[in-house]
Amino acid sequence: MKKISVVLMGCGGVGRQLLQHIVSFRSLHAKMGVHIRVIGVSDSKSLLVPVDVVKEELDDDLLSVVCRLKSAGSPLSTLGALGKGEYRVFSGSESRRETEAIAQLLGKSTGLVVVDCSASSETVEILMKAVDLGCCAVLANKKPLTSTLEHYDKLVLDPRRIRHESTVGAGLPVIASMNRIISSGDPVHSIVGSLSGTLGYVMSELEDGRPLSQVVRAAKTLGYTEPDPRDDLSGMDVARKGLILARLLGKRIIMDSIKIESLYPEEMRPGVMTVDDFLQNGIAKLDQSIEERVKRASSNGCVLRYVCVIEGSSVQVGIREVPKDSPLGRLRGSDNIVEIRSRCYKEQPLVIQGAGAGNDTTAAGCLADIIDMQDLFP
Amino acid sequence: MKKISVVLMGCGGVGRQLLQHIVSFRSLHAKMGVHIRVIGVSDSKSLLVPVDVVKEELDDDLLSVVCRLKSAGSPLSTLGALGKGEYRVFSGSESRRETEAIAQLLGKSTGLVVVDCSASSETVEILMKAVDLGCCAVLANKKPLTSTLEHYDKLVLDPRRIRHESTVGAGLPVIASMNRIISSGDPVHSIVGSLSGTLGYVMSELEDGRPLSQVVRAAKTLGYTEPDPRDDLSGMDVARKGLILARLLGKRIIMDSIKIESLYPEEMRPGVMTVDDFLQNGIAKLDQSIEERVKRASSNGCVLRYVCVIEGSSVQVGIREVPKDSPLGRLRGSDNIVEIRSRCYKEQPLVIQGAGAGNDTTAAGCLADIIDMQDLFP
Incomplete structure (x- = not known):
């Protein structure tokens, strides 16, 4: 079974729907020989991770709790109060440092996908860092790709490691189709x-x-x-x-x-x-x-x-x-x-x-992107 | 530079157009970090290979000669007469044995894509063998995939290693889009x-x-x-x-x-x-x-x-x-x-x-399939 480790940034409508899809389609993906290991979920302020990101993952029950909490409008940080020590919550600048540490740890060994379902222009730095550390990136967030050309070039340095179907037309296969046209030499x-x-x-x-x-x-x-x-x-x-x-x-x-x-x-x-x-x-x-x-x-x-x-x-x-x-x-x-x-x-x-819109289809586009990168994982 | 070795079966309109696209878009693919090594071209009777399939490839001039020859209606076997010992031509059952030998040699080491641009129902056996030996397959030919369920199951045993966009709607991104829909759990x-x-x-x-x-x-x-x-x-x-x-x-x-x-x-x-x-x-x-x-x-x-x-x-x-x-x-x-x-x-x-038809678009679909499998190659 191929294990694809994922850190999700952004827990709004799209991010939560993606988590729900990941949980719902476990058996479908198992049949494909793939298991998606969610080892990090962050909102704008905090990051939730298992105690040991190499051996553990955020289990499906916890992901459901996260979805319920966020859809009720509470920040991730409130989860700390429920904690039993099975996971850790980092906040503020610590949360970013921890994401980087995970990227450093997994990027080149087992691989990691950093998924950006936020609508923030702040994620571009961490995405560039992650890509530089050998991680893959999946984006529903348009802002990093519409930043400066310098940022853009760094993000797409290895085009196979960045996917962003859901930035244009939600789950519609626009980017995938254009990539096919381009790679076939059709101008x-x-x-x-x-x-x-x-x-x-x-x-x-x-x-x-x-x-x-x-x-x-x-x-x-x-x-x-x-x-x-x-x-x-x-x-x-x-x-x-x-x-x-x-x-x-x-x-x-x-x-x-x-x-x-x-x-x-x-x-x-x-x-x-x-x-x-x-x-x-x-x-x-x-x-x-x-x-x-x-x-x-x-x-x-x-x-x-x-x-x-x-x-x-x-x-x-x-x-x-x-x-x-x-x-x-x-x-x-x-x-x-x-x-x-x-x-x-x-x-x-x-x-x-x-x-070309809607949380369900947008999340479906992200999930298809993640699965489509499976050959990059050991 | 990633090297993708390819054996092409079928040298009709689509096969020839594919060879021409491969040659024409060398610099585009080089920019993507990919080089397509054509190490075999066959028609219904013969197979053309370089003397050493591991180290050599059929060079672009030779591929152009092959395209001209086949579009004039001559069989590949007539190429033998022009030979300078830089390539070999196998015929009849030898041609099939040689394809298998190449699949055995490269399938699990450097990887090999067997491309079927024929319209034959006879290629299914060699395709199954190649897939079994760890090779990838790209099909424009519909017949192998519409054969018995037993044949089908063997061909798609590892679905990542078989692509066949051009079997439905030429180069239109129908199969690629359906695969995305399926893998995202969208019924x-x-x-x-x-x-x-x-x-x-x-x-x-x-x-x-x-x-x-x-x-x-x-x-x-x-x-x-x-x-x-x-x-x-x-x-x-x-x-x-x-x-x-x-x-x-x-x-x-x-x-x-x-x-x-x-x-x-x-x-x-x-x-x-x-x-x-x-x-x-x-x-x-x-x-x-x-x-x-x-x-x-x-x-x-x-x-x-x-x-x-x-x-x-x-x-x-x-x-x-x-x-x-x-x-x-x-x-x-x-x-x-x-x-x-x-x-x-x-x-x-x-x-x-x-x-959804035409040699150019059909060949473009095959080429996009080949390039899209690049992560499976070392």
Whole structure:
């Protein structure tokens, strides 16, 4: 039985779902000859590890307790009080030092996967260190890969040891497919993607004639948006995904060189306007101009989509008119879609489409990444 | 630099294209730290190897000569006459013994990939032997995987060592995506696919009101069909793909348990009717009944598609009415499409769509498979 040791950073919706999947699919993975040994779970403040990371692991009962605790909103540090000495909880800078010590101990011997399911920009340092120590990395977190080129280069120094399917389109096999295309020598000419479930929903509702303000308020009520919907409407999340795809294609691009169209103007930005004020008064002022764009598109046989377009060395993110009867134009609701054109997919693109968000699918993408790295383990 | 040794069986359109890709993308693969060492190329009768398979490889010039020779229709055995003693050509049963000897020599030490780009049902024995000797296998050939369950089980005994993306949908990332879904514990509920470029073309032309006989004759003229178009119209090729997908899902199914709808009746089968007779006289007799089905579908808001449907333990292959505005219904021309429904892709399926045929894309799929196995090599 191959043992894959895992340290998980981030215990939010995705991280907890990943732990639950690991526990639920033990027998499936045993049939594949793989056992996932969870030897570390951390939230933003603390790290939980077994007493001896070489011989022991966090058992399934304890992982369930961790999931319940975190989903009730309690920090990992409160677990200490329940302790029976079978595990240890490190906090603050100790937690980071301990993660490094584990990476040092296991990275080159039995191997270790550091999984980043946080949404933090702080994890990049520990990830670089871990990769440098011979560990593998699996990321759902987009921030480390959209940091500076120097950080990026260090993270992907050995591309086989870093996987990040869930950074673009949740579990949709976008990154895996692009890696196949690249390694087969098929040059990618362009990528066009609708990569935000939230903005996908917004654009297809606008198409049906509803005003932007109403659609965004509904999306927030349905839980489709971030707590501040401007986090989605700014296009930053899509730009991060675009940057990740462009870098995968070998383009030396940084965030600042991406042209991003925000759906709200500067004067409505967070800090200037509260969320409530934006939703009550701000956004309605945008209804008319969006409605005009929807109508203009329609008169051209098109619909509006919020897309990321990668072509040559340019990455652009914003609203585009796309033909109503193209795969992008026919997209409904919160599904994501990616159209890749290359030598092999020239006249018609390679299209990958499906649910591109959600804790379950995002965690599934991380788990598939972990299992797919099994050949790197002894 | 990782060295991946390869023996190629089959030197038709796909095999030759694969050799050309290997040669063309040497510098790309070098950047990835990989060198593909071609140490054997065989056609149905002969095997070409370097004098010392451990130290030498077939050099790129020789591979180009092989491609030119085979595309001019000459057998590999004629290469002997040009020989300068830098390589050896084995024929008949010797050729098979030599392949086995190479597998024995390299399988467990440096590793070896046996690539099957033939269309033969005869390669299954050598593939099983090679896998048993610790070699990897990459298949574009569907026949070994659609043989008996006993053969299948032996081939996939170590699933990491056998890849066969190009057996379904050419280079489309169908198998890779399914493997990810399976390993993440996401249970697949159903798969519906249009998996024949030829039948895809035929069905979308029928939709436009053209008679079947005319469409099939045109498809043959355009080179879209096999020399005997009944090889496509029988549905056997689609059934093989369906069987491969079903077995990947763990279903214990054999060819005989697949319900296959042929587009022509028994009395027009090869052996009873010549190809010419079928095209001149036979097929026109089918025009009316197909036309009626097209019209009936249309009155239901549907179009006809020739699909493979996997659901529960059943695999069915044949014409189905599908809604005009579903991904399958909107498919045009020879693109393939696969819709996968699972826990994660429940309300809307995961859709993979694009060119599912052609030597270039099929060879690209094989090459990506080879590169993706690099972690198994020292």
